Amino acid sequence: MHSKFRWVCVDTQFCTHHQNLSPFSYISNPSPMSFSYLEGNIDFKGQELANRITKKLITFGAIISFLVGFLSDNILYTVYTFAAFGLLTASLVIPPFSFYKKNPVTWLPKKSKIEIQH
Amino acid sequence: MFNIIQRIQSLSNFYLTVSILLCIVTTVVSIISMFLDETSSIPAQLSNVVISTNLKYSRSFGSVGGRPKENSKILFDLDMDLAPLFNWNTKQLFVQLVAEYPTSVADDGAKVTYWDSIITEKKYARVHVNKQRGKYSVWDVSDSFQGRNATVKLKWNLQPYVGFLFFGQTKGEIEVAYPAT
Numbered sequence: 001m002h003s004k005f006r007w008v009c010v011d012t013q014f015c016t017h018h019q020n021l022s023p024f025s026y027i028s029n030p031s032p033m034s035f036s037y038l039e040g041n042i043d044f045k046g047q048e049l050a051n052r053i054t055k056k057l058i059t060f061g062a063i064i065s066f067l068v069g070f071l072s073d074n075i076l077y078t079v080y081t082f083a084a085f086g087l088l089t090a091s092l093v094i095p096p097f098s099f100y101k102k103n104p105v106t107w108l109p110k111k112s113k114i115e116i117q118h
Numbered sequence: 119m120f121n122i123i124q125r126i127q128s129l130s131n132f133y134l135t136v137s138i139l140l141c142i143v144t145t146v147v148s149i150i151s152m153f154l155d156e157t158s159s160i161p162a163q164l165s166n167v168v169i170s171t172n173l174k175y176s177r178s179f180g181s182v183g184g185r186p187k188e189n190s191k192i193l194f195d196l197d198m199d200l201a202p203l204f205n206w207n208t209k210q211l212f213v214q215l216v217a218e219y220p221t222s223v224a225d226d227g228a229k230v231t232y233w234d235s236i237i238t239e240k241k242y243a244r245v246h247v248n249k250q251r252g253k254y255s256v257w258d259v260s261d262s263f264q265g266r267n268a269t270v271k272l273k274w275n276l277q278p279y280v281g282f283l284f285f286g287q288t289k290g291e292i293e294v295a296y297p298a299t
Contacts, residue, residue: 040122062139075207086133093129096122
C-alpha cells in the first residue's frame, strides 16, 4: 500500500468521501455496524432547501410574533409565538425527510486512479 | 446542513440571531412609544405635604454618641395616574417620593426618599392616597434640618421586560419648609 498516489477531494467543505483515508467509508458501503442513519445526511439540493426553510420561517415567525405581542399588548405572547415558530422550524428541518433526499449525488464511475504527482 | 448536528447548529444560530434582533426592535419600539405617550410630563397632584421632625437618641436613627439627631417624617396627599407608562414592554414601576434639600456635603443637594411603592399592573397605576405617611425616617449628615427648604417630587423608574431601565419624574413638585424645632 505504499503508493505515491492518493485520492483527493476537491470540495473539502462538503465532501466526506475520503475513501482512501478512512477504512470506515460508511456512506459508500453502509454496513450493519455503521450509524449513518443517525447522522441524517441529506443531499445538496436538500441542504439548500433546508437552509431556505430555516431562514424564511424564522424571519416570518419573528415578524408575526412581534405583531402578536404588540397588538395584544403583552410581550409574553411574543416569546411564546417565537418559541412555537422555532419548534416548528426545528421539526421541519432537523429530521432527514425524504424530500431532502430527492437529488442524490451521482458520482463518476471509477475508471482509473486520479494521479497527482508529489 | 449536511447532517443532523449541522442542521441543529445552523438553526439555533439563526434563531438566536433573530431573537437578538427582536429584542433590539422591541427596545426601540418601546422607547418610541414612551415618547409618543408623553411619559416625561405626567402630572401628579401633590398636596398637603407636611414634614415633621423629632429628636432621636438611638444609634439606629443616626445618633452618634448619644447626641440628639433630628429625624424627619412626611405626610402627604397624592393623586396621579401612571397608566401611560404601562406599555406592552413594562414589567413593573417603582415610584418614590423624593425630597431634595441643600446640604453641606454635596453641591447639588441631598436627595432622600420618604416613601416608595412598586406598581406591578396597569389597574394599580392610578395612585390616589390621602394623608399618606412616609415609610422612612430620614436624617441628615448634620444634626438638624432647621431652616432649609425641601423640594418634594415624585420620581418613577420603569423596569421593562426587554431593554434598559428608564428613569423619570412627574410634573408637579412642591416646596416645603422644614419646621423649626
